[in-house]
Amino acid sequence: xxxxxxxxxxxxxxxxxxxxxxxxxxxxxxxxxxxxxxxxxxxxxxxxxxxxxxxxxxxxxxxxxxxxxxxxxxxxxxxxxxxxxxxxxxxxxxxxxxxxxxxxxxxxxxxxxxxxxxxxxxxxxxxxxxxxxxxxxxxxxxxxxxxxxxxxxxxxxxxxxxxxxxxxxxxxxxxxxxxxxxxxxxxxxxxxxxxxxxxxxxxxxxxxxxxxxxxxxxxxxxxxxxxxxxxxxxxxxxxxxxxxxxxxxxxxxxxxxxxxxxxxxxxxxxxxxxxxxxxxxxxxxxxxxxxxxxxxxxxxxxxxxxxxxxxxxxxxxxxxxxxxxxxxxxxxxxxxxxxxxxxxxxxxxxxxxxxxxxx
Numbered sequence: 095x096x097x098x099x100x101x102x103x104x105x106x107x108x109x110x111x112x113x114x115x116x117x118x119x120x121x122x123x124x125x126x127x128x129x130x131x132x133x134x135x136x137x138x139x140x141x142x143x144x145x146x147x148x149x150x151x152x153x154x155x156x157x158x159x160x161x162x163x164x165x166x167x168x169x170x171x172x173x174x175x176x177x178x179x180x181x182x183x184x185x186x187x188x189x190x191x192x193x194x195x196x197x198x199x200x201x202x203x204x205x206x207x208x209x210x211x212x213x214x215x216x217x218x219x220x221x222x223x224x225x226x227x228x229x230x231x232x233x234x235x236x237x238x239x240x241x242x243x244x245x246x247x248x249x250x251x252x253x254x255x256x257x258x259x260x261x262x263x264x265x266x267x268x269x270x271x272x273x274x275x276x277x278x279x280x281x282x283x284x285x286x287x288x289x290x291x292x293x294x295x296x297x298x299x300x301x302x303x304x305x306x307x308x309x310x311x312x313x314x315x316x317x318x319x320x321x322x323x324x325x326x327x328x329x330x331x332x333x334x335x336x337x338x339x340x341x342x343x344x345x346x347x348x349x350x351x352x353x354x355x356x357x358x359x360x361x362x363x364x365x366x367x368x369x370x371x372x373x374x375x376x377x378x379x380x381x382x383x384x385x386x387x388x389x390x391x392x393x394x395x396x397x398x399x400x401x402x403x404x405x406x407x408x409x410x411x412x413x414x415x416x417x418x419x420x421x422x423x424x425x426x427x428x429x430x431x432x433x434x435x436x437x438x439x440x441x442x443x444x445x446x447x448x449x450x451x452x453x
Contacts, residue, residue, distance in 0.1 A: 200274025404432030
């Protein structure tokens with residue numbers, strides 16, 4: 095029996111076949127925001143219509159964007175930006191709040207960003223520090239230096255910023271603010287993180303340089319860049335595909351996930367599953383209009399064995415670690431996950447949740 099609050103799922107006899115997963119959440123947030131910086135309409139195909147991403151669209155509408163939503167696609171027409179009349183509620187989305195804070199840091203007004211109880215418990219000093227160095231005023235009005243955030247835009251200047259933690263959200267926040275800054279901004283990451291923002295910048299013709307873990311971008315000043323609108327195709331979300339891949343791996347069946355994102359900064363799970371003994375085949379497809387590699391993944395399950403996970407792998411499978419823990423629990427031997435402290439400051443303490451559920 096299915097109701098608004100309960101869904102009954104009946105097990106299948108064999109988990110095998112072909113699936114397609116919804117659009118990538120990280121890319122959906124970014125193309126929604128970047129479409130509002132361009133001149134003219136942008137059509138978004140494959141956009142993830144989840145509550146988080148729809149909250150980002152609503153926020154962009156409050157900032158002046160015009161939206162046309164059909165079952166097939168979403169059209170966003172950006173500019174001119176307008177000062178919002180009320181706080182922008184980002185719901186549960188840390189990505190939406192942190193990236194939008196970067197965009198607003200160079201706007202000549204004061205904006206408040208807020209979210210649900212979970213989002214208001216997540217650390218925001220990590221974006222406050224670089225944005226204030228650049229010249230914005232960022233007030234953390236919640237307990238424990240959390241949201242709500244009040245941002246007063248200013249005349250931004252480029253900075254050299256060594257990031258204390260590996261975070262694609264913080265990196266992207268700084269990159270978006272840097273578009274409205276004078277001079278160069280240089281970001282040094284402790285470990286490489288997902289590069290969806292950099293890829294989207296390149297598609298839009300925004301020059302940046304990458305040298306190892308250092309990214310350099312020259313700002314356009316207070317007016318920001320003049321960008322031509324373009325259409326975006328969002329590939330399937332690898333984090334959503336992860337559940338199908340692990341299920342097939344532990345059950346010893348064959349599953350193919352089609353049209354899924356294959357950004358190498360997101361697919362460390364594939365390396366982990368191979369080490370554990372799964373048989374994987376990846377068939378790349380033509381690059382989508384979002385400049386993101388995509389393709390099909392076929393996995394053939396096997397008797398999995400435990401493995402060690404940590405270090406540079408962690409940023410590239412941070413969202414998949416809970417399902418990796420399930421694979422480890424069902425594998426032969428011991429699986430050890432290290433260096434995953436960032437899981438404690440997601441929408442929940444995922445380490446506590448993983449331990450509680452596995453027990």
